[in-house]
Amino acid sequence: xxxxxxxxxxxxxxxxxxxxxxxxxxxxxxxxxxxxxxxxxxxxxxxxxxxxxxxxxxxxxxxxxxxxxxxxxxxxxxxxxxxxxxxxxxxxxxxxxxxxxxxxxxxxxxxxxxxxxxxx
Amino acid sequence: xxxxxxxxxxxxxxxxxxxxxxxxxxxxxxxxxxxxxxxxxxxxxxxxxxxxxxxxxxxxxxxxxxxxxxxxxxxxxxxxxxxxxxxxxxxxxxxxxxxxxxxxxxxx
Numbered sequence: 587x588x589x590x591x592x593x594x595x596x597x598x599x600x601x602x603x604x605x606x607x608x609x610x611x612x613x614x615x616x617x618x619x620x621x622x623x624x625x626x627x628x629x630x631x632x633x634x635x636x637x638x639x640x641x642x643x644x645x646x647x648x649x650x651x652x653x654x655x656x657x658x659x660x661x662x663x664x665x666x667x668x669x670x671x672x673x674x675x676x677x678x679x680x681x682x683x684x685x686x687x688x689x690x691x692x693x694x695x696x697x698x699x700x701x702x703x704x705x706x
Numbered sequence: 707x708x709x710x711x712x713x714x715x716x717x718x719x720x721x722x723x724x725x726x727x728x729x730x731x732x733x734x735x736x737x738x739x740x741x742x743x744x745x746x747x748x749x750x751x752x753x754x755x756x757x758x759x760x761x762x763x764x765x766x767x768x769x770x771x772x773x774x775x776x777x778x779x780x781x782x783x784x785x786x787x788x789x790x791x792x793x794x795x796x797x798x799x800x801x802x803x804x805x806x807x808x809x810x811x812x813x814x
Binding site for chain 2 (some may be wrong): 621623629632636645647649657662681683689690692694696698
């Protein structure tokens with residue numbers, strides 16, 4: 587059974603850095619893309635980007651290019667998204683999801699979400 | 707940038723049929739996917755590749771496609787179907803993933 591377990595909620599100040607994680611189990615690391623999705627309070631779903639652990643290839647949404655960095659640790663089947671300098675507008679729920687290699691937009695398994703709060 | 711357009715809200719009575727539409731120029735070329743999200747939960751895929759239903763999803767959920775518009779149909783709506791529904795696809799190049807703005811389904 588495919589499972590994605592995300593790291594716990596974070597409370598940070600503007601300007602701080604942050605790295606959240608998504609650990610996969612029940613599948614081989616090179617079988618699926620890992621996508622990241624933002625959901626701001628009371629708003630819809632926004633694709634941030636996706637990474638393919640097989641070769642660490644990445645695709646970023648133009649809206650998030652340069653704002654976040656996606657990475658993956660193949661040895662632990664764990665994906666990460668990192669911010670170098672958080673803003674209050676980064677306050678949101680962040681989801682990770684798996685997608686087949688041949689259909690990177692098909693998010694078939696989802697993590698439980700990580701709530702990030704950025705406040706001074 | 708490429709966008710998918712959904713009606714913000716749909717209301718139906720129990721037992722009726724709900725239709726949620728999504729339009730976008732690349733939908734004639736790219737598959738569409740539909741996700742259901744209930745409050746404080748992660749999304750769940752309801753339809754993939756325009757009209758395929760994952761195992762475990764009730765048969766009352768179906769998808770269809772016509773040109774640049776895709777439709778999620780829920781036949782015999784039940785109270786438990788009240789949720790936000792998002793369509794999703796890719797841009798014409800297939801490299802960028804896009805979500806629609808979401809449709810709030812209210813069961814009266």
